[in-house]
Amino acid sequence: MLWIYFLQNQQDPWDAVFFAETNLRSGFPLRTYPRQMQSFMHIYGERAQVPGAIIIDGGAGYCKFGWSKYDSPSGRSATFVEFGNIESPLYARLRHFFATIYSRMHLKSSTQPIIVSIPISHYEDTGAAKAFRSELEEAIYSALFGMKVPAVCAVSQATLALFSARRTSGILVNIGFHQTSVVPILHGKVMHKVGVVSVGVGAVKLTEYLREQLRQRNVHISSLYTVRSLKENLCYVALDYEAELRKETEASYEVASEGWFTLEQERFKTGEILFQPHIAGMHAMGLHQAVAHCIDHCRAAKITTDHTWFNTIVLAGGTACLPGLAERLNKELHDLLPPSISNGVRVISSPYGADSAWYGAKLVGNLSTFLYSWCITEESWSKSKRTLIW
Known part of the structure; x- marks a missing residue:
């Protein structure tokens, strides 16, 4: 009780610290079975030694960046402006992008680990989509390690946004700049095989x-x-x-x-x-239809004995802050789905709107186990690449 009182009076919300330290300590992939919890005293001692991380969350519209120890992002900029020449190779554009953000923050890239959100795009389960995701991650790691960043943590933007709502499983509805993505996530992992539904309304x-x-x-x-x-x-x-x-x-x-x-x-x-x-004048399915479609896919996939993992629908993105949106979506889903399914469905909003992924990254970057359970160094990255080649 003393430690709960102490946490309640800290800068970060105590329930966010509790959620992170009980659900995210093991790193990715998240543990799916209970683990022994350490004392708050031990955990807080570890948290005090974590240096924090630089967070770069680049969406289709705006990029949010800052230090995980800050209350909120320290800066924002239009993503497309920072990416340089669109005709340049992906690696060159990412290198230019990261260098620009570090310059804006007046920081040397070699000083601290970094958390980068991987944008919600190309989430299909096709060969072309998998190849693009692989190319993007390769370019992110290559660019950052080429800039002498000591350690890198690259996590799906959808997963980070889900974390900000204190959830590790559910359906993340991100109303982005150009489109809305409905992303099924189980234990922090995007379920590509289930299918991500995209709607061209953002x-x-x-x-x-x-x-x-x-x-x-x-x-x-x-x-x-x-x-x-x-x-x-x-x-x-x-x-x-x-x-x-x-x-x-x-x-x-x-x-x-x-x-x-x-x-x-x-x-x-x-x-x-x-x-x-x-x-x-747009030919697209409604938001409630897209979410119901995703729920049907989750049920049909039967990827776990837990049939409630997709019952929580989390809204993220600036437009998700529109008053009444969660209530309307909840109502439409209950009208659209059979009672046996809809009775368990609950729609909630991430409290951080457009900054949801940034705050999810903040939870990860301040974890007591961040450096050794979420980060990868250039040496370990090179080893993993050699293993794949061999």
């Missing part, structure tokens, strides 16, 4: 649709930043779309240096395209 589509609705009311806004600010501060997802159409929903918001703007039904129509893409 944050950019919602922002563009909001701007188009405003144009129809003769409200012309050229700045996407302004439109995005209105989306983030005024928009929400209706629990019952048809009922919401009959309500008074007008609200206003002031954008710095731009003035006041008033939204009417655009407030809930914008988020509605996640469930009814055809409203915005």
Whole structure:
């Protein structure tokens, strides 16, 4: 009880520390059987000696970077800007990307270990997708070890986002910059064989649709930043779309240096395209249909005797912060799935939105066992490559 009181008064939330130290200590792949828990005193002593890690979480839209000992990312930048010439080889682009981030942080790459999130893309179980994932990981390790980084931890962005919600198994729904990915994860591992469902509706589509609705009311806004600010501060997802159409929903918001703007039904129509893409002229399945599709695949795969591992649906990404989204998805799934399945399904949101993967990496980087259970050095990486070749 004394240690719980002590942890409750630490900078990091005590439940996050407890989750990490009881579920993630063994490294990847995660243990699927109980292990003996060490005392809090011993664990805290180990945590105090961990130097922390540099975290680089590069998504399709923005990159978040910082030190795992910080409360939040220390910087953000547009990912495509940092990647340099798109026609350059993958290794060269990654090298340029990492060098730019280190420069922005005013750090030498040789000073600390690093955690890199592997983007949610090419998650199919095809030969081409596997080859790309292998090429990407090879390029990440080659670029970082070429920059004299002492140790590297490369983990799926989806897995890290799931960790931020204090889960190691479930279905991660990441509403990203360009698309939404529905990713089944078991014990921290992305289940490629089950299948990742992708929907071509992301944050950019919602922002563009909001701007188009405003144009129809003769409200012309050229700045996407302004439109995005209105989306983030005024928009929400209706629990019952048809009922919401009959309500008074007008609200206003002031954008710095731009003035006041008033939204009417655009407030809930914008988020509605996640469930009814055809409203915005898109031919795609709704979010609830994509998640139900993934649940069906998980059930059919029968990869474990535990049939509840996919019952928790975790929402991540900036758009996942729209008020009412979790409740609406939960309602739609219960209407779409048989009661024998839907009764066990629960939809929750990661508390960190667009920074979910960064905070998941923070949990890993501050672990008492981080350096020897999650990291790989250049020497061990070279050995593993030689083993594969032989």
